Amino acid sequence: MTSNHILIRHEQPSDYSQIFSVHKLAFNRTDEADLVNSLRRSDQFIPKLSLVAELNGEIIGHIVYTKIEIHQGQERFESIALAPLSVRPDFQKSGVGSKLIRTSLSLAAELNYSSVIVLGHEHYYPKFGFIATERWGIKTSFDVPASFLMGLELQPGSLENVSGVITYAPEFSAV
DSSP, X not given: OOGGGOEEEEOOGGGHHHHHHHHHHHHTSSHHHHHHHHHTTSTTBOGGGOEEEEETTEEEEEEEEEEEEEEEXXXXXXXXXXXXXXXXGGGTTTTHHHHHHHHHHHXXXXXXXXXXXXXXXXXXXXXXXXXXXXGTTEEOSSOOOGGGEEEEESSTTTTTTOOEEEEOOGGGGGO
């Protein structure tokens, strides 16, 4: 199986049960699957950036983005967060996640989002251009290793004068 045969498309309501299953299998629990269901009802959810990877009519991967704000005193800067990303275990390490990320980042840029923040594996996301947000002075309100919190400028220089604390959609605090 190569990632060339995989269709990346917007999720549809008819995909929800398969998407739930993908997240449950990928994380071996339902927390992320439940989070995705909650995020869909959030004002921060970005439907145009909720994509599935489909192979032979089966959903094998899913990626979600939500709007976030970075607060520094009275200043607020809008960005988006990539989370969660899931690939069915039997398709992990086959390029499915990479294809979802590359396609969604390209689409996010087309939609005029200027930057993306991800809390994820420090050795996975840098290959897509993500770097530690400590470079800009961007952090979370909770304790996380600095190397796991990364950002990507979709528009060059978009994070250059940004610093502060990220505010995620409230649904994330339930996980």
